[in-house]
Amino acid sequence: MIRSSPYILQKTTLQQIMLKVIYALIPGILVYIYFFGWAIISNLLLAIGVALITESIALLLRKRPLKPYLSDGSAILTSILLTLAIPSIAPWWMIVIGVSFSILIAKHVYGGLGYNPFNPAMVGYIILLVSFPLEMTHWVTPINMIEHTDKLLLNITQTLQYQFFNLLPTHTNIDAITMATPLDELKTALNSSAKTVSEIKDEGMVYGYIGGIAWEWLNIAYLIGGLWLIQQRIISWHIPIGFLSALFLMALFFGTDIDQSASPLFHLFSGATMLGAFFIATDPITAATTPKGRIIFGAGIGILVYIIRTWGGYPDGVAFAVLLMNMLVPLLDYYTQPKVFGHDSSPKE
Amino acid sequence: MNNLNYPTIALNGLWHNNPIFVQMLGLCPLLAVSNTVVNALGLGLATIFVLMLSNFSISLIRNIVRAEIRLPIFVLIIASIVTAIELIMQAWFHDLYQILGIFIPLIVTNCSIVGRAEGFASKNPPLPALWDGFMTGCGFTLALILLGTMREIIGFGTFFSQAHLMFGESMNWLTIQIFENYHGFLLAILPPGAFIGLAFILAGKNIIDRKIKNIKQKRSVIILQQTSINN
Numbered sequence: 248m249i250r251s252s253p254y255i256l257q258k259t260t261l262q263q264i265m266l267k268v269i270y271a272l273i274p275g276i277l278v279y280i281y282f283f284g285w286a287i288i289s290n291l292l293l294a295i296g297v298a299l300i301t302e303s304i305a306l307l308l309r310k311r312p313l314k315p316y317l318s319d320g321s322a323i324l325t326s327i328l329l330t331l332a333i334p335s336i337a338p339w340w341m342i343v344i345g346v347s348f349s350i351l352i353a354k355h356v357y358g359g360l361g362y363n364p365f366n367p368a369m370v371g372y373i374i375l376l377v378s379f380p381l382e383m384t385h386w387v388t389p390i391n392m393i394e395h396t397d398k399l400l401l402n403i404t405q406t407l408q409y410q411f412f413n414l415l416p417t418h419t420n421i422d423a424i425t426m427a428t429p430l431d432e433l434k435t436a437l438n439s440s441a442k443t444v445s446e447i448k449d450e451g452m453v454y455g456y457i458g459g460i461a462w463e464w465l466n467i468a469y470l471i472g473g474l475w476l477i478q479q480r481i482i483s484w485h486i487p488i489g490f491l492s493a494l495f496l497m498a499l500f501f502g503t504d505i506d507q508s509a510s511p512l513f514h515l516f517s518g519a520t521m522l523g524a525f526f527i528a529t530d531p532i533t534a535a536t537t538p539k540g541r542i543i544f545g546a547g548i549g550i551l552v553y554i555i556r557t558w559g560g561y562p563d564g565v566a567f568a569v570l571l572m573n574m575l576v577p578l579l580d581y582y583t584q585p586k587v588f589g590h591d592s593s594p595k596e
Numbered sequence: 597m598n599n600l601n602y603p604t605i606a607l608n609g610l611w612h613n614n615p616i617f618v619q620m621l622g623l624c625p626l627l628a629v630s631n632t633v634v635n636a637l638g639l640g641l642a643t644i645f646v647l648m649l650s651n652f653s654i655s656l657i658r659n660i661v662r663a664e665i666r667l668p669i670f671v672l673i674i675a676s677i678v679t680a681i682e683l684i685m686q687a688w689f690h691d692l693y694q695i696l697g698i699f700i701p702l703i704v705t706n707c708s709i710v711g712r713a714e715g716f717a718s719k720n721p722p723l724p725a726l727w728d729g730f731m732t733g734c735g736f737t738l739a740l741i742l743l744g745t746m747r748e749i750i751g752f753g754t755f756f757s758q759a760h761l762m763f764g765e766s767m768n769w770l771t772i773q774i775f776e777n778y779h780g781f782l783l784a785i786l787p788p789g790a791f792i793g794l795a796f797i798l799a800g801k802n803i804i805d806r807k808i809k810n811i812k813q814k815r816s817v818i819i820l821q822q823t824s825i826n827n
Binding site for chain 1: 779781782783786788792
């Protein structure tokens with residue numbers, strides 16, 4: 248995209264950028280392991296393997312060189328983001344389908360890295376969410392909730408047995424190990440059980456200290472990684488700030504009835520908010536490129552996330568919001584081109 | 597006239613001028629009804645009948661209809677034929693009729709029918725027009741069945757399920773369960789699956805066309821070389 252001067256030669260390569268983004272995800276992955284178990288590691292390995300294989304197939308079919316494209320890390324990052332977004336006990340074939348759709352359909356059919364209009368990881372996520380809605384709600388009970396509920400904790404062997412052979416320990420069913428996510432639980436409690444927020448708080452199943460129980464720590468870890476990325480100048484502040492402040496303001500304005508709606512802080516520290524704001528919406532290929540455009544892009548995602556969470560059919564809406572705003576990117580870039588220095592702002596005939 | 601050559605008309609309807617793959621007409625019913633093979637076949641057959649009858653009758657009156665009012669007349673004829681087909685399906689294939697629902701009356705708005713009436717039937721004698729209607733309809737049905745097969749196998753893991761809707765209870769053996777304990781891949785059944793599937797079919801047709809073109813070019817080059825050597 249055309250930006251005004253000064254043009255500064257960047258010494259960082261694509262590979263370094265992708266590596267730094269992956270490093271920034273490490274705190275989030277560690278917290279994920281603490282709350283949801285070790286299965287995420289095997290999921291990540293499987294996803295990365297599938298990503299590299301499908302990327303190679305696509306490159307061979309398109310007669311492109313393998314090494315430069317495989318080693319740039321973009322396929323690996325896509326698969327990591329997708330795996331972090333889906334439940335840790337997702338069956339193996341879901342990971343395979345999701346990742347191969349991300350790479351083959353969302354990325355290579357549109358022309359490969361740099362040409363894809365939609366965020367590949369989120370396309371894979373949406374395909375899974377639309378096709379297997381039941382499996383996508385099977386989040387295991389977070390470790391700090393095991394004591395408060397009569398839920399069971401699967402060890403790593405049992406989890407792998409479930410993921411690969413669909414076997415659960417005897418006298419157990421899937422409902423005994425999984426639990427609705429805070430956003431999901433809050434939505435059902437508010438809509439169908441007609442409870443008030445303070446009643447839901449007293450039950451202690453939804454609210455943690457500031458956000459959704461367990462998920463708040465995950466969000467804080469992603470926030471830390473994201474702030475490090477901004478400090479390293481890998482991502483600019485415009486998109487996350489636009490996203491988070493729009494979500495905060497929406498929750499503030501529409502959440503005046505505190506008995507019926509979640510607080511702004513709850514929205515910021517639940518679900519995929521921070522992962523979306525710092526890692527998914529900031530994808531350099533599918534996001535807007537001008538500073539003003541980026542703020543609008545981020546704010547649009549924030550507004551859509553609030554709309555989907557509050558009035559939509561799904562508990563969380565980051566993926567849909569990102570894809571919807573991806574569609575607007577060419578328009579945003581067109582209308583927010585910065586003025587060239589010395590030119591009059593009003594067009595002359 | 598080249599157009600009156602029956603094999604050429606057949607090849608045009610099925611492949612070179614296929615209403616779906618080449619002209620991209622009538623995509624709305626294609627995308628909406630192709631979720632199972634039986635639905636696809638039902639709508640395809642209905643469309644074949646409408647195309648044949650409309651092409652034939654329009655060709656019969658082609659010399660007495662004034663050019664200024666031909667389109668309203670075509671639409672009138674097509675609408676009455678579709679209404680007749682709809683009543684027939686309601687009487688004899690009631691279950692299928694209920695599944696296909698609004699898409700049977702909507703055959704009227706299928707652009708490929710008016711397209712064939714205007715482009716072929718109004719300029720050619722009745723018998724070639726009838727044949728053209730049949731082959732264009734077959735091309736449309738082919739596309740429907742191809743997409744329907746893909747979506748049904750991926751989406752439900754079956755082939756030809758609910759065959760009784762079309763052929764009666766005695767033909768239920770036609771249903772084939774391809775995958776046992778299949779989870780179902782909802783995306784293929786939903787509208788996005790239709791778009792993705794159609795895109796892959798179109799890409800496949802383009803690849804085949806390019807291969808054929810390459811072979812033909814090579815052949816003509818060889819023939820040219822041979823003639824130049826001979827000369």
